[in-house]
Amino acid sequence: MIKVVILGGGNIAYHLTTNLLKNKTTNVVQVYNRSIEKIQYLDNKTSITDKLTELKNADIYIIAISDDAISSVSSKLNFKNKLVIHTSGSVALDELKSTSNKGVFYLVQSFSKKQKIDLSQVPICIEASTEKDLELLAVLAKSISKTYYTINSKQRKSLHVAAVFVNNFVNHLYYIGNEICEENKIPFKILQPLIQETANKIATLSPFEAQTGPAKRNDTKTIKKHLAMLPQKQQEIYTLLTKSIIKTHGKKL
Amino acid sequence: MIKVVILGGGNIAYHLTTNLLKNKTTNVVQVYNRSIEKIQYLDNKTSITDKLTELKNADIYIIAISDDAISSVSSKLNFKNKLVIHTSGSVALDELKSTSNKGVFYLVQSFSKKQKIDLSQVPICIEASTEKDLELLAVLAKSISKTYYTINSKQRKSLHVAAVFVNNFVNHLYYIGNEICEENKIPFKILQPLIQETANKIATLSPFEAQTGPAKRNDTKTIKKHLAMLPQKQQEIYTLLTKSIIKTHGKKL
Numbered sequence: 001m002i003k004v005v006i007l008g009g010g011n012i013a014y015h016l017t018t019n020l021l022k023n024k025t026t027n028v029v030q031v032y033n034r035s036i037e038k039i040q041y042l043d044n045k046t047s048i049t050d051k052l053t054e055l056k057n058a059d060i061y062i063i064a065i066s067d068d069a070i071s072s073v074s075s076k077l078n079f080k081n082k083l084v085i086h087t088s089g090s091v092a093l094d095e096l097k098s099t100s101n102k103g104v105f106y107l108v109q110s111f112s113k114k115q116k117i118d119l120s121q122v123p124i125c126i127e128a129s130t131e132k133d134l135e136l137l138a139v140l141a142k143s144i145s146k147t148y149y150t151i152n153s154k155q156r157k158s159l160h161v162a163a164v165f166v167n168n169f170v171n172h173l174y175y176i177g178n179e180i181c182e183e184n185k186i187p188f189k190i191l192q193p194l195i196q197e198t199a200n201k202i203a204t205l206s207p208f209e210a211q212t213g214p215a216k217r218n219d220t221k222t223i224k225k226h227l228a229m230l231p232q233k234q235q236e237i238y239t240l241l242t243k244s245i246i247k248t249h250g251k252k253l
Numbered sequence: 254m255i256k257v258v259i260l261g262g263g264n265i266a267y268h269l270t271t272n273l274l275k276n277k278t279t280n281v282v283q284v285y286n287r288s289i290e291k292i293q294y295l296d297n298k299t300s301i302t303d304k305l306t307e308l309k310n311a312d313i314y315i316i317a318i319s320d321d322a323i324s325s326v327s328s329k330l331n332f333k334n335k336l337v338i339h340t341s342g343s344v345a346l347d348e349l350k351s352t353s354n355k356g357v358f359y360l361v362q363s364f365s366k367k368q369k370i371d372l373s374q375v376p377i378c379i380e381a382s383t384e385k386d387l388e389l390l391a392v393l394a395k396s397i398s399k400t401y402y403t404i405n406s407k408q409r410k411s412l413h414v415a416a417v418f419v420n421n422f423v424n425h426l427y428y429i430g431n432e433i434c435e436e437n438k439i440p441f442k443i444l445q446p447l448i449q450e451t452a453n454k455i456a457t458l459s460p461f462e463a464q465t466g467p468a469k470r471n472d473t474k475t476i477k478k479h480l481a482m483l484p485q486k487q488q489e490i491y492t493l494l495t496k497s498i499i500k501t502h503g504k505k506l
Contacts, residue, residue: 067475068474090475090478108443108444108446108447109446109447109450110447110450110451110454110465112465114458115450115454115457115458117450121446122446123443123446125443147443149439149440149443151439154437155437155438155439157478157482158433158434158436158437158439158482159433159434159437159439159443159444160479161433161479161482161483162429162430162431162433162434162439162444163430163444163447164466164467164479164491165426165427165429165430165433165490165491166426166427166430166444166447166448166451167447167448167451167465167466168464168465168466168467168468168469168498169426169490169491169494169498170423170426170427170448170451171451171454171455171460171463171464171465172460172464172468172494172497172498172501173418173419173422173423173426174418174419174423174455174460174463175460175461175464175501176415176418176497177415177416177418177419177460178415178459178460178461180411180412180414180415180418181411181412181415183411184407184408184411184412185408186402186404186408186411186412186415187402189456190361190376190378190400190402190412191361191412191415191416191419192455192456193361193362193374193375193376194361194362194363194416194419194420195419195420195423195452195455196452196453197362197363197368197370198363198419198420198423198424198452199448199449199451199452200449201363201368201424202424202427202445202448203445204368205367205368206431207424207425207427207428207430207431208428208431210424210427211421211424211425211428212363212365212420212421212424213417213420213421214417214421215421215425216421221321222320222343225343225410226413226414226417229410229411229414230414233497233500236493237418237422237493237494237497238417238418238422240489240490240493241422241425241490244425244429244486244490245421245422245425247486248425248428
C-alpha cells in the first residue's frame with residue numbers, strides 16, 4: 001500500500017481524499033488543513049491535523065491547495081526519501097520548494113463539492129524529477145483513473161490554458177446563451193440537447209470538421225441580422241468569434 | 254395519419270424523412286428535391302420528384318431547405334386548406350410566400366448526415382397562423398420528440414442566435430483548445446471528459462453558478478501568465494471573454 005498524506009480541504013482535496021480512502025492501493029494516513037473545521041468530517045476515517053509540524057510519515061505528500069500557497073507550504077515539507085507532489089495545472093514542478101523529491105499529479109477536470117465525479121474517467125497528468133518517482137505516480141494514477149499521461153511542466157501549463165478555453169470560456173458562452181433566452185422568455189433548457197451534442201460530436205470529429213453555422217458558411221446576411229439583435233457586449237464577442245471562425249475556415253469577410 | 258410531403262435533401266430533410274417514414278402518425282407521400290440524385294436512396298420507400306409542379310396531395314408540406322430559398326420555393330406552393338411549414342430557426346413565419354396556411358417546425362439541434370441523432374431528445378419549436386394548425390403541428394411534434402414548445406418568430410430568431418453562441422462559438426473554442434494542444438504535442442482527447450462535464454453541469458446548475466476559473470476569481474496573476482503564452486489571435490479572444498466574465502461576476506480588472 002502507498003501511504004499518503006493529503007494537504008488541503010478544497011474541492012480537489014475533497015474528491016481525492018474520498019477516492020483514496022476507498023482505494024485498495026493507498027492508505028490515507030492523515031489529512032491536513034490549516035482550518036480543521038473543513039476536514040472535521042474525516043475525523044472517524046483518518047487522522048486529521050491543522051499543524052504542518054505534526055505530519056505523519058508517508059510515501060507521498062499530496063499538496064492539493066490553492067496555487068498561490070504551494071511554494072510556501074511545500075517549503076515546510078522537507079523529508080528525506082519522500083515524494084512531495086502538487087495537483088495544480090498551472091504551477092511548475094520546480095515551484096515546489098521542498099527538499100524532498102518532487103512530482104505533479106494534475107487531474108484534468110473541474111471540481112466542485114456538490115457535483116459527484118467518477119474519477120476513473122478523469123485523465124491524470126503526471127510529472128516527477130526521477131524515473132522511480134514517476135513509476136510510483138503511475139501506480140497511484142492507475143489506481144484512480146483509466147487514463148494517465150506523462151507530460152512536462154510546460155505542456156501542463158499549455159493544457160491548463162486550453163482547459164480555460166474549453167471549460168471556463170465555454171461556460172461563459174452558455175451564460176450568454178442563457179441571457180439571450182431569459183431576455184426573450186425562452187426556457188434555456190431548450191438548448192441543453194444541442195449543448196450536449198456539440199460536446200459529444202468532438203469525441204468522433206475534430207473541432208475543425210465539426211464546425212457549422214453562419215460564420216463557417218460566411219453567411220454575411222445572417223451574421224448582420226444577428227448582430228443587429230444583440231446588445232453591445234454580446235456584439236463584440238459575436239464579432240470577434242465570427243471573424244476568427246471565418247479566418248480559420250479560409251474565407252474573408 | 255398525417256400525410257406529409259418533404260421538400261429538401263439536406264441534413265434536416267434527411268433526418269426528418271428517416272424519422273417520418275418510420276413514424277406511425279405520418280405517411281410520407283412524397284419527397285421533393287431540385288436534384289433528384291440526392292434523394293434517389295428513397296426511391297423504394299416513397300415517391301420522389303424534382304418537379305414542384307408534380308407535388309402530391311398532402312396535409313403538410315415541410316420545406317427543409319436552405320434559408321435563402323424558403324421564400325421562393327414557398328411562393329410556388331399554393332394549395333387550399335393545406336399547411337406549408339419551414340424548419341428554419343432564423344426565418345420568420347411570414348417569409349413563407351405561399352397562399353396556403355403557414356407554420357414553422359424548428360428542431361433545435363445541429364444536424365450532419367454522418368451523425369446519428371435521436372430525434373425524441375430534440376426539442377421542437379412550433380408556430381402557426383391559426384390555432385387549428387398549431388394543434389396539427391403539436392400532434393406532429395409529439396410523434397417525433399418528447400418536448401415541444403410554442404414560440405413566436407421573434408423568440409425563435411433569438412433562440413437561433415443563442416444557439417450560435419452555445420453551439421458554433423463553443424465549437425470554435427474547442428478548436429482553439431485543440432490548436433493549443435497540438436502546438437504542445439498534447440493529445441486533445443485529454444480534455445474530452447472536462448468538455449463533457451462542462452456541458453453536463455449546466456443541466457443542474459445555471460451557467461452563472463457553474464462559472465469557475467481565473468477570470469471568475471479575478472486572478473490577474475494567472476491571467477497575465479496565460480496571455481503571455483498565447484499568440485495574438487488567441488490573446489484577443491482570451492482578453493475579451495475574460496473581461497466579460499469579470500464584468501458578469503461583478504469585479505473590476
